[in-house]
Amino acid sequence: MELSELVAHLQQQAAAQKLRLHEKNVYRILSALLATSDFWQLIDYADVPVPTGVLIVRELEQQGYVTIDSENGIFLTDQGRELVEKFHLVAPVNAHCPACEGRGYAYWLDKEFYRRFIEIAKDRPKPLRNYDQASVTPETTVARVQMLKHLGDLHQKEIIVLGAEDDLTGLAIAMTRLARRVLILDIDDRLIEFDRTIIAELGLTNAEAHVFDLRQPLPDEWVGAFDVFITDPPETHSAFRAFVARGIATLRGEGYSGYFGLTLRDASIFRWQEFQRILLNDLGVVVTDIIRNFNHYMNWPYHSETLAARIAPVKQPPRTIWYRSFWYRIETLPGFTRWNEPIQTDALYLDEEGSTT
Amino acid sequence: MELSELVAHLQQQAAAQKLRLHEKNVYRILSALLATSDFWQLIDYADVPVPTGVLIVRELEQQGYVTIDSENGIFLTDQGRELVEKFHLVAPVNAHCPACEGRGYAYWLDKEFYRRFIEIAKDRPKPLRNYDQASVTPETTVARVQMLKHLGDLHQKEIIVLGAEDDLTGLAIAMTRLARRVLILDIDDRLIEFDRTIIAELGLTNAEAHVFDLRQPLPDEWVGAFDVFITDPPETHSAFRAFVARGIATLRGEGYSGYFGLTLRDASIFRWQEFQRILLNDLGVVVTDIIRNFNHYMNWPYHSETLAARIAPVKQPPRTIWYRSFWYRIETLPGFTRWNEPIQTDALYLDEEGSTT
Helix, strand or coil: CCHHHHHHHHHHHHHHCCCCCCHHHHHHHHHHHCCCCCHHHHHHHHCCCHHHHHHHHHHHHHCCCEEEECCCEEEECHHHHHHHHHCCCCCCCCCECCCCCCCCECHHHHHHHHHHHHHHHCCCCCCCHHHCCCCECHHHHHHHHHHHHHCCCCCCCEEEEECCHHHCHHHHHHHHCCCCEEEEEECCHHHHHHHHHHHHHHCCCCEEEEECCCCCCCCHHHCCCECEEEECCCCCHHHHHHHHHHHHHCECCCCCEEEEEEECCCCCHHHHHHHHHHHHHHCCEEEEEEEEEEEEECCCCCHHHCHHHHHCCCCCCCCCCCEEEEEEEEEECCCCCCCCCCCCCCCCCCCCCCCCC | CCHHHHHHHHHHHHHHCCCCCCHHHHHHHHHHCCCCCCHHHHHHHHCCCHHHHHHHHHHHHHCCCEEEECCCEEEECHHHHHHHHHCCCCCCCCCECCCCCCCCECHHHHHHHHHHHHHHHCCCCCCCHHHCCCCECHHHHHHHHHHHHHCCCCCCCEEEEECCHHHCHHHHHHHHCCCCEEEEEECCHHHHHHHHHHHHHHCCCCEEEEECCCCCCCCHHHCCCECEEEECCCCCHHHHHHHHHHHHHCECCCCCEEEEEEECCCCCHHHHHHHHHHHHHHCCEEEEEEEEEEEEECCCCCHHHCHHHHHCCCCCCCCCCCEEEEEEEEEECCCCCCCCCCCCCCCCCCCCCCCCC
């Protein structure tokens, strides 16, 4: 079977599951197999959603290019190695800056702050499955704060954090004591309680935390009231509206900024194009930064209950960090839209491409 | 005068010059004035096109917020300092990773290659004004190569470099001996001759360099023939077509990638939104990376002849690097467009926002 045939065949199967892929996704999986036999690292290297990765790996097995050992991982066969050579594929190379983990902003620039944040974060509530929680590493959270500082989005700014406070981004911002106001919203009362306790203990007068369900419209007093928003949505269309579009609605006017993560583990690059069109065409903003794999997520305790674990061709849980997302920054421009409608769905976290909730 | 009045007044004047600005641009200039009195550094911090920066600085002078000393620079007056305090503005903070200059890819990861590139680059032709040339630092060029390597866009790939070979990006790629093919195009025969000499001296069999004017359509044999394109266009709409849209036309199919620089020194963030809409809507690609200030440009010998120098409120030439651009990466997706029409203009380099040619 030629690779073009294999890709065409895969695309048919993908379409039946409402998934999308192209030949480069297949090449990338094959390249990654030169570096790892671990399914989760494979997904990390290949930048495809888990269900798409499963589909490709299963088809490669079907065609005799890989063997799957559910205990030990995924391995190229001799036939697979021939295919890899035919297409001149080589193992992925890591050329990210080791000093900043490739983010461009170093978490260690303010060591004192980094250490204080880690001390606070050690007692944070454990991630919960029903809110799709998975915390980023402390290095990620601190690098987010550094980036805000670098871009003039921290000092004396009014900042709203919409959900994803399991990352403690709102708390970290408050801890700098540099923002004029930090408003932290999350649906999880454990996180809000945690933040409130620390805010009280540290005597942070500029920060407040509220339980809030982002499917609901924001109250008027928060619309058009902030300099900066920060969020980290699940990658469904409804969540993108609930988190990002609502974030944009909070901004004060033209030239104000927002930050959010988008992953390729629970959404395809095809979906990203849809999101980018929504940002540019419907919401009227401009994208100023997209930083690859800025956000590193610590493995979550409920992994074994996820769809990802159930459909994975191996039984091994992830042994290293494999879930990453890119960090977007946008700015509002004339004609931007303040969208703030209610969302009538329970399926905020899962769709055909998502699997890690 | 209230700041909102000042902004409205500035916007009127800007419109008369076909420039665009918003209040955050004014805030950013004021913040930058807390860190520097150098006009060129001011533009670097403020991320506005030179003509817009001039407009804002002149208006701030008019209103008594700054004084301009054409020999020594631009300084906040007492009234200016009051304004800055009223808006709680602080000086810009640098939190970029010092190890990689904020790029996320470190030029020093392969020291041997970095050194060899510098040795080759030391004899390169001097930048010419009539082709809008300004070379990036060797660190920038080498970091571009690292990024290609990291993203699987180098090993055994067929790569086309469309212009901007004063950066020697094509030559650097050829020097890795990792690409299957490198095709270098530039309008400047001095650069093509230089590349050809080095290619012959080093015995690089995978690289070729041709004089080519990108206002012309590419020959059919180069359309749909490459895995990766790289370019660094001037920021006019016609140059964006000539360099970037034509780059996309060279790509083999879906999932293939292109790299290009965009600056905020010769184009506004408003223009960027137009470019992003062209990428998403007209050309059908997706943006995968936008890396802030990845490209650092060495000051060019013809500075004093440029419009930027003529309209600058100071006589001092730049003393440090002030011209930077962001590095974009895109990928093609289903339905992407291969645009390859002739361009009938001489004004490839200059428009109302551009001034550094």
